[in-house]
Amino acid sequence: MAFEYRDNDSPADVVWNTGSVTPEMRGRLKPHAGRCIWFTGLSGSGKSTLANVLEAELNRRGCHTMLLDGDNIRHGLCRDLGMSRADRSENIRRIGEVAHLFVESGLIVLTAFISPFARDRQQARSLFRPGEFQEVFVDTPLGLCEQRDPKGLYRRARAGEIHDFTGIDSPYEPPMQPELSLHATDSPQRHIEQLLALCLSGASDSAGSVG
Ligand SMILES: Nc1ncnc2c1ncn2[C@@H]1O[C@H](COP(=O)(O)OS(=O)(=O)O)[C@@H](OP(=O)(O)O)[C@H]1O
């Protein structure tokens, strides 16, 4: 499936319907600001593990969260998509739109997708208001991801059983200016501290404090 972004990509005959309840009014019902924490990194870098621990910590603090995870979403919303460049772009386009809807409803959304292409991540970012989209680069080197190989996918990719595998025969474009980079040399505890700070910083005036 090929999807091309255009400057003005809205259907011509569909009018935007502005409701009377704004995102700010929804946000006032929550003790935190809505935002999207967008994890990106190689397979096995730790996106799902970190997003899961972070969600549990946020939940414990009374934050309303939603976790969108690559493996799970590909069983449902994106089950028709493969791993070609065009399909990965369409995957990320859909995730960006869904994440945006959840943020508009006031939630802290955590997304854990490889999202290997800078242009697709930028397109997702462009949907959000300033400060709402926080890109987290899980900067684990390929060698370590391959050593971990939690699902045995690198071994299969090296054996030629899986094609277009990110880092092997499909590219990964690292973020140039992510809001946060997490390095494998730091402890998981340190990662979670940094992530919590990112999620809970700069809460809007309408949102209460979380602690
Ligand atoms: N060819 C290939 N390349 C990379 N990954 C592959 C591939 N085939 C299957 N998988 C599994 O699918 C998960 C990646 O899905 P994503 O939706 O995150 O990919 S993408 O963002 O659209 O690039 C990825 O999950 P994670 O390991 O959690 O990253 C893999 O388990």
Ligand SMILES: Nc1ncnc2c1ncn2[C@@H]1O[C@H](COP(=O)(O)OP(=O)(O)O)[C@@H](O)[C@H]1O
């Ligand atoms: N510091 C760390 N952070 C995250 N995962 C780690 C760390 N150290 C080891 N791991 C392990 O690495 C693997 C990462 O897998 P996963 O979270 O599924 O990555 P991804 O979602 O990026 O594919 C897990 O088996 C996890 O236990």
